[in-house]
Amino acid sequence: MTSEKNFNKSRIRQLFVAYVTNSIPHTDYNELMDYVQEARRDTELHAFMEQVWNAQPITQPFTELESKVLYQQILSDKRFTANPKPTIPVYRMWYGIAASLVLISLIAILMLNYRGVFKEKEFLSKNIIKNDIPPGTQKAVLTLGNGIQVELTAAGNDSLMRNSENIVKAADGQLVYQQSGKTRVTSYNTIETPRGGQYQIILPDGTKVWLNSSSRIKYPESFAGLHKRAIELSGEAYFEVAHNRKQPFTVNTDNQTVEVLGTHFNVTSYANENETRTTLVEGSVKVSKNQDKDQQQSLTLIPGQQAVLTGGILNIEKADLEAATAWKDGYFIFKDESLQSIMRKISRWYDVEVTYSKNIPDKRYEGSISRFKNVSEILRKFELTEGVHFKVEGRRITVMP
Incomplete structure (x- = not known):
């Protein structure tokens, strides 16, 4: 000793x-x-x-x-x-x-490599702080089956109680549906998060859904009397599905269908991304491409796997569960990720437009940072890795070498 x-x-x-x-x-x-x-x-x-x-x-x-x-x-x-x-x-x-x-x-600190991590640079963009942009917040728009729209935030909303008898706001701000058990004419609700917003919801069957920014889900107000629990998704969402063997749960996107009984998984299906990713944390899911039934391809995932649909081809990869689900816990986690991919995430969460000047270095990044930092703190860490700088004008970020 x-x-x-x-x-x-x-x-x-x-x-x-x-x-x-x-x-x-x-x-x-x-x-x-x-x-x-x-x-x-x-x-x-x-x-x-x-x-x-x-x-x-x-x-x-x-x-x-x-x-x-x-x-x-x-x-x-x-x-x-x-x-x-x-x-x-x-x-x-x-x-x-x-x-x-x-x-x-x-x-x-987003680490590209060890060199220069702790050196402060005099050329750090001063206008990043001057034109700072705050992070996204808990907000969404709920569209009821009768067409009434309700703005949702973490705060209470009296209009929600007036327009729906079976929806309440929990103490933590999330939306909770109360299952009545009555068979009724199926009415569909939609929740949509804007750029710079995210939201949580508990569906009538007890399934928990975390909705990322710029995302939308459509679902029945009650699952009673339905053959299956089917919802539609665009964007990104994390699901903790309530188990019900008699009533399977399906998530439909433009390109694929995910079928489950009871499990935890993440689906990323943004229109401006080339890939649709389904990451399984717990349980089992079957992922199928949306195409002619005679040519339909499907894969069954086990925990720790990820289905990746690219250019009509569906493959299974080993998943990085922390990186895939960190957003719902309030973090960005980047693992060997390109700057363009990272900036698309920043664009959605901070509700900004991203443009690029010429000769941007082709680098890949690894690291972690809170999603609840102002954008200046995010961009400053990239500048510390050398080779990239930013100019912020209003809600536009320009990436420069």
Whole structure:
């Protein structure tokens, strides 16, 4: 075990302060990582570093999702790639240190590579802050079967109660349908989120739906008496389907149909994306292309798999569940993703137009950042990776080399 004389407590405190204020020089960062590496084997040093970190001011709790993402980011640092994978006991100890170390700095940094991450650049676009844009919010428009439209926000809405007898707003703002059990003429409702909006709903059968920005679902106001629970989707939604073997649940998009009994899955089907992706978290689903029945292709997924429909071809891939579902938990997670793909997500969530100047570098990015940051904080992290800059004019973002 390392004795106190083998590590300088005052120096460790100094390194922590520099780290959390994002002012740590490259050489000092290396020194701090050396201490972190040693703490994997030294319980005394580990305990002291945790004590020092806990004394730092923290403005918000550290979530399990953030811990997992940041643990993977630190392990991908080139200083550690040559080391063998740790055993489970070491993983648990290192996981805790990684979670603590990167609470403020690394969670907001999109890492293309290690080089230059902590260097502040004088050329960071000043107009990003001047013309800042806030993130999206909980909002949607509900269209009832009788054509009445109701604006939905996290706040209460009296007009909703006046126009529908079986819809209520929960304390957390989500929309909840109360199943009456009566067979009635089927009436369809539609919920549509605008660009810069998202919303949650509990359907009459108890199925939970998270609707991402610029998305729409159409569904019956009651499933009573229906052969199956069928809804229509455009955009992106995450489903936790209530189990009912006698009444299968189907999600229909322009290009495919997803059939389930009771399961958790995510469907991405935006008109401006080349792919339709169905990611299975729990249970089992069958994904079928929408075409002539004689030529219909279908695939059955197991948890951890993703059906990808591109150019009329349906394939199964291994899924990154955290990246596919992070949006509903309030995060962007990018895994080897192109700048154009990332900017389409930013465009929908911040309700902005994105344009590109010539000679944009062909880079791919990995990282995680909260969806509830202003756009300036998102774009600034990309600029830190070098090679790309932004100009914000009104609700237009121009990407420049």
